[in-house]
Amino acid sequence: MTEKEAKYVKIGAGVAVAFVLYKVLAPNTDNGGGDYDPTGNGSGSASNPLYPFNATKTANALKDAMKELGTDEDAIISELTSVTQAQFAQVVKAFGKKSYNPTTGNQYFAFWQTPIEYPLNFWLKNELSAARYNILKLKYPSYL
Amino acid sequence: MMKRTTKNKGLSNPAVLAAASSPAGQKAITDFTGMAKASAETSSKIAVEVVPFLIKIAVAGVIIYYVVNKFTKRFVKLGYNTNLAAANISDGQASAKANAIYEAMYGPGANMELVASQIRGLNYNGWIKVYNAFGQKAGANPFGDDLNLSEWLVDQFSTEDIAQLRFVLPGVF
Numbered sequence: 001m002t003e004k005e006a007k008y009v010k011i012g013a014g015v016a017v018a019f020v021l022y023k024v025l026a027p028n029t030d031n032g033g034g035d036y037d038p039t040g041n042g043s044g045s046a047s048n049p050l051y052p053f054n055a056t057k058t059a060n061a062l063k064d065a066m067k068e069l070g071t072d073e074d075a076i077i078s079e080l081t082s083v084t085q086a087q088f089a090q091v092v093k094a095f096g097k098k099s100y101n102p103t104t105g106n107q108y109f110a111f112w113q114t115p116i117e118y119p120l121n122f123w124l125k126n127e128l129s130a131a132r133y134n135i136l137k138l139k140y141p142s143y144l
Numbered sequence: 145m146m147k148r149t150t151k152n153k154g155l156s157n158p159a160v161l162a163a164a165s166s167p168a169g170q171k172a173i174t175d176f177t178g179m180a181k182a183s184a185e186t187s188s189k190i191a192v193e194v195v196p197f198l199i200k201i202a203v204a205g206v207i208i209y210y211v212v213n214k215f216t217k218r219f220v221k222l223g224y225n226t227n228l229a230a231a232n233i234s235d236g237q238a239s240a241k242a243n244a245i246y247e248a249m250y251g252p253g254a255n256m257e258l259v260a261s262q263i264r265g266l267n268y269n270g271w272i273k274v275y276n277a278f279g280q281k282a283g284a285n286p287f288g289d290d291l292n293l294s295e296w297l298v299d300q301f302s303t304e305d306i307a308q309l310r311f312v313l314p315g316v317f
Contacts, residue, residue: 030223038315041267043229074307081311134257135308138264 040084051082055090219280231269238273
């Protein structure tokens, strides 16, 4: 190897080492995905563009999952997965109070019973298993 | 059919002995012995030069494989998204959460509720901070690769538990 070739080899090796060091040490940034925080815990109030939010629709879906005997817990979790805590407040408001029979777990009452209306948190606590309700509480601590 | 003139073969054959005893035969034998000796010396020389070379190549190959393997499987920290709000936890909190999550998953059984309580309320960059603080840790399989936080979660929990964790903190793992 001539002196000139050795010089080129050294330069090439130096560039390769510098490139590897840059790749290893350079700080990463990832600005993909726009300005929406997928966790729902961002400072903005933007909703997930993949799941357009409608409080009334969500409230009705929750009621449908709970109103009969037996509860579709997976449907409730699925419906609320993309709902942030701020949006859950709107769902609670849209749900309002609905008649509920805590004994039977549905909306049927005997003729001698007076229907009583309950808010969403009461429905959820009665309809969901303790483990699932605790998971909901972790996500919506201000409302459950 | 060819007729055989003698039953003796090899050195028992008088003709062969006569040929070997002649000056030309002696010279041929000497030449052959010299060639055999030279061949043996060449083989020995090749062995002395080639074997260490092959050992060096093998050692270099193992070292290069180890280094490349370590490099390609190294932990690469995730980048923060500067379009979003800064992490809503400090470095110390992220480290404490990463340790708590690891302890909740390490060993037999994994405590989903404890993990859920650690990740709840994190924003995107907060999750990145916990993920980076967790780094890579040896998984349940001692012969397997080290796993990052997302891989640990998927490795340790059932589909149903993962769905609940994704409910608590959607869109990040």
